[in-house]
Amino acid sequence: VSELLETLCEELGFSARDDELRTNKHQIDRINKRLLRTHALGRSTVVIIDEAQNLSPAVLEQIRLLTNLETNERKLLRIILLGQPELAELLDRKEMRQLVQRITARYHLVALGRDDTRAYVAHRLTLAGGNPHLFTRGAAREVFALSRGIPRLINVICDRALLGAYVEGTQKVTGRIVRKAAREAFGERSWSKPHLWVGA
Numbered sequence: 001v002s003e004l005l006e007t008l009c010e011e012l013g014f015s016a017r018d019d020e021l022r023t024n025k026h027q028i029d030r031i032n033k034r035l036l037r038t039h040a041l042g043r044s045t046v047v048i049i050d051e052a053q054n055l056s057p058a059v060l061e062q063i064r065l066l067t068n069l070e071t072n073e074r075k076l077l078r079i080i081l082l083g084q085p086e087l088a089e090l091l092d093r094k095e096m097r098q099l100v101q102r103i104t105a106r107y108h109l110v111a112l113g114r115d116d117t118r119a120y121v122a123h124r125l126t127l128a129g130g131n132p133h134l135f136t137r138g139a140a141r142e143v144f145a146l147s148r149g150i151p152r153l154i155n156v157i158c159d160r161a162l163l164g165a166y167v168e169g170t171q172k173v174t175g176r177i178v179r180k181a182a183r184e185a186f187g188e189r190s191w192s193k194p195h196l197w198v199g200a
Contacts, residue, residue, distance in 0.1 A: 001062045005031070008047065008066075024062075032069050035076035046078045053083035053090055060090075064099040111149035114141065120151065121158055135161075138175035146182045160185045 005027040012034045038045050049055070049063075069076045081087065088108070091100050112120055118140040122132035135143065139161070147153035158173075160181035165173045 001058055002027075004059050004062055011047075012045075028066075028069075031066075032076070035069055036071075039071060039074075039076055044078060045076065046080060048080045048082065050082045051084070052081035053086035055090075057090075057093075057095060060096065060099055064102055067102050109151065112144075112151065112154070113149060114144045117144040117147070117149050117154060120154060124155075124158070134165075134171075135173045135178075136175065139173045139178045142175040142178040142182075146178065156185050157182050 002024060005024055008031055009027055012031060014030060014034070035045055047066075055063075063079055063081075066077055067075060067079060090096065091103075118135075118137075121135055121140060121143060125134055126132045135158070143154055143157055143161075147157055157178060158181075161173045161178045164177045164181050164184075165171075168177070170177075
């Protein structure tokens with residue numbers, strides 16, 4: 001909890017000095033003051049927490065308490081939790097019901113289809129300033145088949161495949177390169193299992 005509050009203090013632009021922020025209450029008071037100033041300027045503050053499935057129940061409870069910071073008109077802090085499927089399981093626990101009551105929207109990213117996987121890879125390449133057609137059609141099919149459309153796996157496979165193409169000195173990523181990249185990324189043993197899940 002203290003690390004969460006210290007991080008928020010730092011991200012909001014002030015350090016957690018020992019003389020001023022001795023307790024969690026001191027930190028929350030400083031955060032509230034900063035949020036009120038930001039609100040007075042007509043701006044909103046959003047906190048995005050990635051890999052939220054790794055948070056302890058105590059930290060999640062503190063997040064819930066932070067949503068109590070508000071004016072008469074609106075909340076001062078919006079919090080977005082991003083996480084793996086385990087986050088949903090964590091929020092389904094009985095002790096999390098008060099936090100769940102504060103959640104205004106949920107979105108679950110499902111696995112991508114074959115066409116969406118190909119479009120996703122092309123989009124990521126374009127954003128990086130690369131050629132969106134670097135992966136052949138066969139390579140795109142392999143990426144989908146091996147990742148089962150899971151974005152995190154797509155990223156791992158494609159990253160390794162791009163490195164493989166570079167090492168081979170080729171201008172295109174082929175299906176063979178994708179298969180080799182997947183074996184290198186996940187290992188032969190785990191790769192042979194039909195239910196491949198990895199965390200990165």
